[in-house]
Amino acid sequence: MADKIKSVSEVVRTIPSGSHIALGGFAIARNPIVVVHELIRQQKRDLTLSQGVVGLDTDLLVGAGLVTHLIMGGGSLDRFGPAHCVNRARETKSLRCEDLTSLSVSFRYLAGALGLSFIPIKSLFASEILERLEAGPGASDVKRSKCPFTGEEYVLLRALEPDVSFIHVQIADAVGNCQIHGARWSNDEQAKAGRRVVVVAEEIVPTEFIRRSPERTVIPGHRVEAVIHQPYGALPTCVHGCYDYDADHLRLYVEHAKEPRRVQEYLDKFVLGCRDHWEYLEKLGGLPRMEELRADPISGY
Amino acid sequence: MPVTEGTKGSSKRSDIRASEIMATAGARQLRDGEVVVVGLGLPEVASVLAKRTHAPRLTTMLETGVMNPSPKDTPVGLPDSRAFYGATCLTGFLDVMGMNLHRGVVDVGFLGALELDRYGNINTTLVKDESGKIRYVNGSAGGNDVASLAKRVIVIMRHEKRKLPLAVAHLTSPGFAGGRSRQELNLRGGGPSRVITDMAVLGFDEKTHTMSVLSLHPGVGLEELKANTGFPLHIPNEIATTPLPTAEELRLLREEIDPKGVHLK
DSSP: OOOOBOOHHHHHHTSOTTOEEEEOOBBTBSOOHHHHHHHHHTTOOSEEEEESSBBHHHHHHHHTTOEEEEEESOBOOGGGOOOHHHHHHHHTTOSEEEEOOHHHHHHHHHHHHHTOSEEEESSSTTSHHHHHHHHTTTTTTEEEEEOTTTOOEEEEEEOOOOSEEEEEEEEEOTTOOEEOOSOOBTHHHHHHHOSEEEEEEEEEOOHHHHHHSGGGEEEOGGGOSEEEEOTTTTTTSBBTTTBOOOHHHHHHHHHHHTSHHHHHHHHIIIIITOSSHHHHHHHTTHHHHHHHHBOOTTTOO | OOOOOOOTTBOOGGGSOHHHHHHHHHHHTOOTTOEEEEOTTHHHHHHHHHHHTTOTTOEEEETTTEESOOOOSOOSSTTSGGGGTTOSEEOBHIIIIIIIIITTOOOEEEEOOSEEOTTOOEEOSEEEOTTOOEEEOOOOTTHHHHHHHSSEEEEEOOOOGGGSOSSOSSOOBOSSGGGOOTTTTTOOSOOEEEEEOSSEEEEEOTTTOOEEEEEEOTTOOHHHHHHTOSSOOBOOSOOEEOOOOBHHHHHIIIIIIOTTOSSOO
């Protein structure tokens, strides 16, 4: 089978502005930062982003002003602080936000992954989340209805089928068989709902290695269009079994993200001012810093 | 306020932090053999304490797709490897929140809240200042799902008037919204059963679905509690005193579960 390994700039060039992109990160873990930086460098605009629980990946793209529609279940940068750029964009109404819950976003991906146009759920009732969706940003994506068999009341959710799903994984082979270690949040259904699936892998392994533990393969190669090989590709977020989050850098990011004018300062230095991810990693402290963050093989962090 | 003597084996109130009383009160709400979905912070601390004391067969889950973790080194959040250390199953949202919570096998949802009203409605989405200006915060994540679907919900939070308003600024996760029954609200889960604060343990009156005082922590008076609550509380005839943590519970909390005192401030 043909090798699917591509550079991030090559992959991002194929993504038109206005695309719906699903991001596989969760708060401060396994964010596809290498892809997010390249989307910012190539200034892909008018994006729709979807994610179960947002993290640094989404906050960066919103902070860069590239997102017009956000579909999410909430989120933050955990103990490091709120997702300032996302929250601010909502306050200033500079983007359309479908604020759901993590399970309802997962269900919408599941529907997409199964080829269903909608899915019923028993969450959301009696909440302002539902009322706000119905009144505005999600009016065409949610509907109350009864089960045709039992008469039970449900909220029906429209399926999500992202144009491209980007998932950061620990290992993949050259044709895209991927193994994710640790908790996977909505990555399985998010990947499989995608019209196109692109993975970022910390390590490329021979297919023979995948065959030794095929039960760990979460995304099978035939669904994957491209594999981006980027060690430390999720920094400053963590990748279980590979490296810990860079707490210093996350704090520095939050300090910048707090103030609109300093967001650009951050982007100029760490994104636009870097030719590629390797140059960015140098700014984070290079090899000595990466050695400090390298995970203990037993604990995974 | 005089310090109330604890039961046998308990320590003195003056040596014990309110967060430690909260964690212990939370743990005691969990029964052995139950299935619990927890958030990080005090809910997780309480569930670990329950597991290491009276409820060894408790099944704990994190929404990210984690079952039975033994969190280590104070995780910064749910996706931190420290949060799922030693887990017996690592999977995803659809498994924990779909095939367990939505399926109806989760006995307890253990949540925090930014604001909570008399009907147990939770706000974790936004705060409004006096001029009405909105500031967004974290949102639901799995909170609304847990509140909608768990058989019963326990909320653990600080007791402040502004955090316990007459009406929440945004109804993120429903309790008995509008004082109505869960059936009327089309919700499968049983709704809020306990609210554990740094002043009291509260429940809900069966008829009115309004918050009711069950026990006051040692040293807390009823008037003080009322003064720190933004809505009228249902006051039953008898109000107990919350039992203090035992020496062993305190040892577990301080030496093993949160040695850095991140959650037990």
